[in-house]
Amino acid sequence: MTTQEQLTVENADDKEAALQQLAADLDRQDPLAHYRRRFIGTETPLSYLDGNSLGRPLQRTAEDISAFIRDGWGGRLIRGWDEEWLELPQAIGDQLGRAVLGAAPGQTIIADSTTVVLYKLIRAALAAVADPDRNELVLDTENFPTDRYLVEGIALEEGLTLRWIETDPNAGVTVDQVREAAGPRTAVVLLSHIAYRSGHLADLPGITEAVHDAGALVVWDLCHSAGSVEIGLDSADVDFAAGCTYKYLNGGPGSPAFAYVNQRHLPSLNQPIWGWMGRKDAFDMGPGYEPAAGIRGFLSGTPAIFGMLAMRGTLDLIEEASMAALREKSVKLTAFAVEVFEAWLAPLGVELASPREPAERGSHITLDHRGFTKESVASLWHEDVIPDFRAPHGIRVGLSPLSTSFAEVLHGMAAIREQLAH
Template sequence: MTTSAPGSKFPNLAGLPDLPDFAARARELDANDPLAGYRELFVGTDTPLGYLDGNSLGRPLKRTAEEINRFIHEAWGGRLIRGWDEEWLELPEAIGGQLGRAVLGAAAGQTVIADSTTVVLYKIVRAALAAVKDPRRTEILLDTDNFPTDRYLVEGIAEELRLTLRWIDADPASGVTEGQVREAAGPATAVVLLSHVAYRSGYLADMRGITAAAHEAGALMVWDLCHSAGSVELAVDECDVDFAAGCTYKYLNGGPGSPAFAYVNRRHLPDLHQPIWGWMGRRDAFEMCPGYEPAEGIRRFLSGTPAIFGMIAMKGTLDLIEEAGMGPIRAKATKLTEFAFELHDALLAPLGVEPATPRNPELRGSHVTLNHPSFRDVTAALWDLDVIPDFRAPHGIRIGLSPLSTSFSEVLHGVAAIREQLLQRLSVEG
């Protein structure tokens, strides 16, 4: 793949007396980036807009517009209802299988595309609880800094089933450790639910160690992979994970509201029952007869009609991930976050900005969170200037670095803009 010089698109990097060394370094990093050519495949990367929020919503691929247009005119418009029999009914398992293979480290038959992350997590947690036959296991273990939807839905399940929640008091700057899980899990623990990458700090949990700790306590392990799928190498089969869920609109570029994925370890599938029975999860969806009989395998985790558009969009990114490989993608994510720390130390730390993300690359995902009391206002100003990170209360800017679509020059462009806006506010306050 060939690529133009990303730095040439960002005019704010020219003429700043204290940035020329970083500008040259960013150009060098881009020139030596083996994945640099992938950036041009995404919409908007040929503009000066600096996008540092790929961990919330990924850019669309250019090919997606062509594929959706073709789908509308040929598959939907041409084949109409016949499309369900010819292809669409199989997409949740077909795309799910590719996602499992390319992203999760999961063998075939264990991953399916279905619903939103919240609904998928509800299905998985309820199914896991139903699989625990020991009546003494009445506790769900989770942490205080997990993503809100995870906490809310488990609170609802606990109220629904009259279970007890046991909370790990997570440090937002470090996340949940194996030691904390070993200390908190015990004879009453039924299910442990944690995020692999903390949404706020970017802390990367020890999947293998924590899963083993849950199993040694006799509990089942559920992982939320929203902030790691597509940016961190995963090996859910090797780590003996029981269940996992994640969204597809971040690093997998499925688009706003694209459907989530569910992973269920094959050892659980034969006897597992999920709680939302719908026609697509039945043994024969079109038999239309009384009574629900779950489909064989992972298909039983479907409920309603599959979201075809979202799967078409994410298919392009899954193809790129299979081509590039998760190893090189993770390597670039590490370099991007290392560069963000370099820029922080030189340009933002002197202004009182503090990182909330671990400096050890083995302990972080693909985003870096920086804290300053002025960052809520700074973020709003940056958005008006077409520099787009996101803000997380109480005072954090998250710099989300999507390895296939983000350049090193784009990171410098964004951090330079953060510094400029922060300097303006500090000068006014001073």
């Protein structure tokens, strides 16, 4: 071995030891570290880097669901509707608004899937505009597929025009782009707070102001930001927002979504899917439809009570820890992941397909390399290292602040490195 080769090996060893020590120090200094023990599976060596797709369940969740089956469903039977269940969609919605969204009570409700909620919100927003000259819907080319498909379908239904913002896949939509796209013909703008691929964190207050300056309304998709970044819907005067609850809110596979409607729109809310649970005095079963007052009028069918139980434990934890603390941990996690990327993966030709500034990204990063395929990610899964694949050749590393440790990140990134190296 030459002297240069020996130095390279020694430097690599030093770098690995330094990263291991850094991960240990960050975990020891982490004020949220003790929350990790409350999640099922964190006692195993598995490295879970996909918390931005499906969060881990809490230990408490098994107890909550078991108690509900035994005492609520099994013990109270249909009496549960009158005693508690009918109020849960708004009660949990209010807690979500308070703990996560920066929303006053009476504006948030748990209902349906994200796709259905977004459809309701977009159609309600269009009805609120009620100006025939405003016949354009604005969205961006890198928005999540559901969002794009919905808007395309609504435009076809209503004879509206789509105005696309061309977005850098490694970044996201900017205030300037929105100001350029939104104008006197714009009715509604639909955007994601955090870009699902790159992790770019949009300027929600600035973009909302730009949309309002154009005389239009905004609908925000919060799927990748609820529970990972501070939001502030009321302070930004957001019109409408939706999001799922199975990512950072740990509601479980297919748990129902949430809808936020700014209180200034509620008196004239006109959502398009009329169902018995959204009607005033639902159990009267009377003729005709008269919507319930306030956010409850956004309901349609029977609420998925079972599906909304699990998120209550996470909301309690978030209120205990604070979203400010979660955001601080999230920033440190992604910054550490980027540092490991620079040390181990960049020399192998991997590219960072996310913003480099921590303040400009949410709680995940995306790594691009032609060697990343569905098959290579499946191989990582087989080794109990679980990131997410994003075509054409991206690995998405999602880091949930309450349940992810720095050592877990290092272990997962090491597995990615080893796979590429061999």
